[in-house]
Amino acid sequence: MVAIIDYDAGNIRSVEKAVVLLDHEAVVTRKSEEILSADHVILPGVGAFGDAMGKLHGYGLVSVIREVVDKGIPLLGICLGLQLMFESSEEAPGVEGLGLLPGKILRIPDADGLKVPHIGWNSLTFPERGRLFRGVPEGSYVYFVHSYYLWAKESQIVKATTEYGTLIHASVEKDHVFACQFHPEKSSEVGLRILNNFLDS
Numbered sequence: 001m002v003a004i005i006d007y008d009a010g011n012i013r014s015v016e017k018a019v020v021l022l023d024h025e026a027v028v029t030r031k032s033e034e035i036l037s038a039d040h041v042i043l044p045g046v047g048a049f050g051d052a053m054g055k056l057h058g059y060g061l062v063s064v065i066r067e068v069v070d071k072g073i074p075l076l077g078i079c080l081g082l083q084l085m086f087e088s089s090e091e092a093p094g095v096e097g098l099g100l101l102p103g104k105i106l107r108i109p110d111a112d113g114l115k116v117p118h119i120g121w122n123s124l125t126f127p128e129r130g131r132l133f134r135g136v137p138e139g140s141y142v143y144f145v146h147s148y149y150l151w152a153k154e155s156q157i158v159k160a161t162t163e164y165g166t167l168i169h170a171s172v173e174k175d176h177v178f179a180c181q182f183h184p185e186k187s188s189e190v191g192l193r194i195l196n197n198f199l200d201s
Contacts, residue, residue, distance in 0.1 A: 001025045002199065003038035005065070007055040009045035012184070018185035022196050032064045040070050040199055044185075045080030046145065049105065049137035050092030051174060052080055053087060062098065069177060074201045082172070085179055091148050100177055103152035103169075105137055111165040117147040122162045122182075130159030130173040132180070132197045142170075142180075142187040142194075176201070185190060 002019050004012055006007035006028045018041070019026040027034055035041055043065065045052055056062050068075050075084045086097050089105035097105075108116050121141040126133060146163070150169040152158050158168035160180075171180045178198055 001027060001038050002040045002042060003035045004042045004044060005035060006026045006030045007045070007052065007059055007061055008153065009047050009052055009055070011046045011079065011096045011185075012044050013173055014183075015042055015078065015185045018192060018195055019199070022192060022199060024195070024199055028062060030059050032060070032067075035061075035064055036067060036071065036073070039083060040074045040076070040201075041065075041075045043081035043084065044077065045078065045084065047080055048091060049083055049097070049148070050095045051082055053092070053095050053097065056084070056098075065098060067099070072176050073199065074176045075178065076198050077177075079181060079183055080148060080183070082150060082179035082181050084196050085177070086150065086152075089148060089150060095158040101152065101172065101174060101179075102154060103150055104146045106151055107148050108146075109165050109170075113138060114165045116165075117145060118164045124160045124162055124170060126160055127158055128156070130171065130178075131201055132171060132173065132178055132194050133160060133198050136193055136197075140190045141181040142184065142191060144170075145180045146181060
């Protein structure tokens with residue numbers, strides 16, 4: 001069973017549909033017992049860093065997510081979910097993230113001809129191929145919607161990058177913790193392959 005954490009963030013239902021399409025049982029929940037008994041856990045999300053952390057604290061989910069990691073349950077953060085896994089974000093100064101991985105979230109710099117937020121398809125480069133990208137050709141396109149991006153402190157956890165005005169750490173992996181800045185559930189067959197690789201982990 002795949003637990004999809006519900007903290008009133010957007011984009012949860014499309015993640016659920018993708019998981020079901022891959023023939024896995026999915027439950028959208030904020031109940032700790034359901035999350036901690038799951039085979040895999042997904043932290044999705046579209047929205048603002050500060051508001052999201054407030055919701056996670058309000059629903060008592062911060063300690064639950066940390067327990068998921070402590071128990072070794074595979075965890076996937078998607079879009080805002082990736083950003084929340086790190087220490088801080090320029091979007092919400094003074095708000096602490098989950099701190100599951102070392103790094104910070106920065107605003108995409110303004111540049112001529114580039115619109116922020118970054119919305120659309122962009123290609124991936126693999127500095128070191130991670131488990132999420134088994135069978136995914138380098139240069140594959142995936143779908144992004146974001147104004148902020150990850151700078152991970154540990155270069156060895158970065159498994160995919162993209163370019164949009166700057167080098168963006170598009171996906172990370174450390175032990176049983178995975179995250180994607182892009183939306184695999186909206187990235188056609190490539191995205192479904194990435195999700196399926198996570199569900200096989």
